[in-house]
Amino acid sequence: MTDATPATRARRGSSAEGRAEVRRDLVAAAARLFDERGYEDTTVDDIAAAAGVGRRTFFRYFRSKEDAISPDHEGALARVAEVFATAHADEPTTSLVLRAGETVFELYTADPALSLRRYRVTHEVAALRDRESASVDHYRRLFTRNLRDRFAGEPDGDMRAAVTAAAVVAAHNLALREWLAAGAPDDGGRSCRERFRGVAALLPVEPARHGDPLHAVAQRLEAAADRLERSRPA
């Protein structure tokens, strides 16, 4: 983006900060060019040139052209996996999936302006929409695997795991999309998280009691109590 002399930009990527700077420049250039000219009419050469690096270097930072505009889902997936891996077995399932889901919001709330630009471009270009769908499905699969383990042995465990995982991920995306459509208000993602938590009342996490009208309320009480416990000083 900013003009740099060949001398200074020659080995920007040598240090860790240098690599981060090059990466930021590439992301910014891609977002700007996709927004201005459209995704299809922007080549990788254009992005690389705008960021002041060679085309070959672009592919050392991103696996593909689409990657330049996508959030770092791999890192977020790893963090979600960590939440599942470190969770205590007696934590209520509702609480666990809410915690796991909220982890991902940080991907977007960290830089609301960039998220908005990404959102606009992603939802206009079919190729990027499909790619986003595929990324989201990776979360769904991760949730499904962990819930399947949790529900193992219970009646209809696999089906409930599949349905619960899909429901949580769908609620997450709804909350996120509404937050973005509202202009990504910078409240640390609080509105986003609160909307997301509404899914708790809709999950079939308890096999026997589902259908009982009081059940949903009981679940939400449980989840809230769990949050109270967590927010206590250690």
Add this chain to the structure above:
Amino acid sequence: MTDATPATRARRGSSAEGRAEVRRDLVAAAARLFDERGYEDTTVDDIAAAAGVGRRTFFRYFRSKEDAISPDHEGALARVAEVFATAHADEPTTSLVLRAGETVFELYTADPALSLRRYRVTHEVAALRDRESASVDHYRRLFTRNLRDRFAGEPDGDMRAAVTAAAVVAAHNLALREWLAAGAPDDGGRSCRERFRGVAALLPVEPARHGDPLHAVAQRLEAAADRLERSRPA
């Protein structure tokens, strides 16, 4: 696939049956080559040559290389949309989504052997898996749109529409995958449909009872938990 003299295959696509024949040959060639050599090591040239047509003709039948192995999701989407469009307003939501979902099974049960081959290849190749995820998400969006209309005005309507749609699609895929993993038994997809119908008990199709006194208590407890959490930055 089958050798044809240049004379007979020259204008096979002139008639409707001819086009269907060419398409079948291309699909069969793609499935066989992907299976034998792997997806990455098969070029469009290979597929076209194996089917006895030119490379340019391949792209007149399929938009992309991936399309040659994918089921006809566009047609299935149109049929599902038709189910929603022609449904009576007083049909229970559960019944409607089950009917809509079952429509899609025909895509696979019509030719179990081909479906099995597609399943194997699709689940081995990351690019095809992602493409399948994107296709599935189109169904989810279609269900979401229609359910959002159905739940319009009801409390938490959007959230329940998103969750219900995701749940139905997830259950559909679980039933389908189990059917394929079992070797695609040719019972007209009965086992598949029955498994799918199990989702009915897990759907939040009835709105939460906001008049319930316990609901207010849950809300106040949640709000208290949020305030406490907010006052203690992590």
Add this chain to the structure above:
DNA sequence: CAGCCTAACGGCACTCCGTGCCACTAGCAA
């Protein structure tokens, strides 16, 4: 039957994505 017309076909050339290879150079160590 002869001639025309339409439409599918095959081939060519082109753009662009993504990758392997290699020479270059800045920074560092001996």
Add this chain to the structure above:
DNA sequence: TTGCTAGTGGCACGGAGTGCCGTTAGGCTG
């Protein structure tokens, strides 16, 4: 100074997907 390492950019290549055009089969018309 002399290697040594690691990031870089250029080059060339294979493959996907597209625009264009000449060719040709099959149908329609006189």
